[in-house]
Amino acid sequence: MDWWENYFDKETIDLHKASLALGQTDTEARLLPNILEVESGDSILDLCCGYGRLAVPLAMAGYRVTGVDISSTALDQLKSAAEENSVRIRAVQADMRSLPFTDEFDAAILMNHSFGVFHNDLDNRTVINACARGMRSGAVLLIELHNPATMSEFLGGAKGTDVVRMGRWDVNLDWSYIDSESVFQMRFVWHRGQRRIEKWHRLKIYDVQELESMCQESGFSRVEFYADLTGDRSYFEHRESTPYLVVKALR
Numbered sequence: 001m002d003w004w005e006n007y008f009d010k011e012t013i014d015l016h017k018a019s020l021a022l023g024q025t026d027t028e029a030r031l032l033p034n035i036l037e038v039e040s041g042d043s044i045l046d047l048c049c050g051y052g053r054l055a056v057p058l059a060m061a062g063y064r065v066t067g068v069d070i071s072s073t074a075l076d077q078l079k080s081a082a083e084e085n086s087v088r089i090r091a092v093q094a095d096m097r098s099l100p101f102t103d104e105f106d107a108a109i110l111m112n113h114s115f116g117v118f119h120n121d122l123d124n125r126t127v128i129n130a131c132a133r134g135m136r137s138g139a140v141l142l143i144e145l146h147n148p149a150t151m152s153e154f155l156g157g158a159k160g161t162d163v164v165r166m167g168r169w170d171v172n173l174d175w176s177y178i179d180s181e182s183v184f185q186m187r188f189v190w191h192r193g194q195r196r197i198e199k200w201h202r203l204k205i206y207d208v209q210e211l212e213s214m215c216q217e218s219g220f221s222r223v224e225f226y227a228d229l230t231g232d233r234s235y236f237e238h239r240e241s242t243p244y245l246v247v248k249a250l251r
């Protein structure tokens, strides 16, 4: 079984919620429509939507949102949150490589480091292809990634360890960057009272040239790179300081 298949269970979702910066979700949900160039009523695909962190506020702002995720636990939480907030969200359980959509969406998002989970480059390319197929001509695909330039601090097979407090959990993080494979790997051990949970995740880190060619090969006509979701700060001017690489690709 691949690590991502059962990663987003109830505890990991808890941890994910605790790891977010104060106000992060509100800020992201507020900035997204502008960079996505969408208007109220437009349809947005939230790929790897998780528990609906962004899908719910986007639906509340008047967008028609489809959330796709592999995790049934996350989708159950999304459905409850939609109901609590009296919004409709289409929730689809699917692998991001095989999306059942054609020419449907005015925009698509892949947020919070959800791209690069597959060992195989072809599989990661397939995700961009699947998005392209599901999007209308002129639609924007937005992918938020770790900044590949700041990964250089992990270069040379360097490893590190941190202990952090996240919500109700004490978390030991062991990270490493596998230079030869451009893979960022993180092992988490969470403690809360008698509970001890160990998990790890692994992401392939792509640079701007690789991302640009993947998008172009999938039929995106223009690819732009930003340092954040405002769409004002060029990635190239801020690549030494930004934690993010935001890819904006026009279908």
Ligand SMILES: C[S@@+](CC[C@H](N)C(=O)[O-])C[C@H]1O[C@@H](n2cnc3c(N)ncnc32)[C@H](O)[C@@H]1O
Pocket: 004, 005, 008, 047, 048, 049, 050, 051, 053, 054, 068, 069, 070, 071, 074, 094, 095, 096, 097, 110, 111, 112, 113, 114, 117
């Ligand atoms: C870090 S979370 C991000 C959630 C959401 N995008 C956000 O910004 O809060 C990554 C999500 O990707 C989902 N995921 C991982 N592999 C997947 C796959 N192969 N197909 C669909 N979803 C997947 C996980 O279940 C999880 O919900």
